[in-house]
Amino acid sequence: MPHITLPDGIPGIRSLVMYRPDTGQHLYELAQTLLRAGSPDSTLTNAERELIAAFVSKQNRTDFCMNSHAAASRYLYADQRALVDQTLLNPDSAPISAKLKALLTIADHVQADARTVSDDLVTAARAEGATDGDIHDTVLIAASFCMYNRYVDGLATLTPTDPAAYEAMGERMGTVGYQLPKAGNAASSSTSL
Template sequence: MPHISLDSDEPGILGLFRFRPETAAPMNALAEVLLRGESTLSRGERELIAAHVSALNQCRFCFSSHAAFAAAQLPEGMELVEQVRTDLDGAPVSGKLRALLRIAAAVQRSGRDVLPEHVEAARAAGATDLEIHDTVLIAAAFCMFNRYVDGLGTVAPDDPAAYTAMAERIVASGYPSASAGAEARDR
């Protein structure tokens, strides 16, 4: 049960966004740019970074959501997401993505845990400065999102179908805009 009265039975961050649409709008805008905007990393790869950080933070709602979003956009689907979660070293991802996921894991522990060696390894595997930048920002943002969701005690559905339905909406339409937040508030 959430720690505050949300006036909504929507799970996780969705109920929080409905509660305070004026803070939802910039958070969704950031997610839209980082996870769906122009990038040399695929949308699935960026969602995988978000899911990886959420798994490390043990945020069930965010991991389940972004795992579904990644799986819907990666040819290898949920099998790859689970392999990354359980065995990053053995997961069949590119050297570049593995290095970026290691940077994301370092950010999850502490921004100061990102060492020159992490960045050098990512560059040696072909990562650009923009990809490194965006990986750090995705990881930092998801630490915030995870703490927001868990810090207010939101609920997370047990049924994977709920996350699959969310993934279909996100893949098709993206993260809600500021106008969608205002519409939610006005309902």
């Protein structure tokens, strides 16, 4: 049960942005920029960006964000969707690029203690083809998702247990991105981020 009065039946951050649209607008704009636009010199795909968000959320044990962003990543990977679950289970053995593995290592360090992101980790990512934009965006996605995760968990928002709910969220995030819910449209708001 949420710690504050939130719209009934609306999961995760969606309920929080409906509660405070003035702050929610900025949080959604940040998510849209990080997970869809990215730095001009970044080579990360939208699917990889969503996977980094899901990976950090898994490390933080934030089920809502991990499941919703994993679903978005699966949707965006399309016929390669199985690699999302393989990566979340074990990034080292997952069939992802060496560059993405190196970037997930950086994201893991940001999540645990950002001060441990070392020159060696960055050099290893560069050696695998990571650009400055890739490194920048990985760090900012990881740092931002630590904030999003704590926001969602700190207010004990609703976390669906039905995988189908996340599949619908993933499709919506994969197609329309991150947009504030329309006032009075709770039905569509309950199945999207």
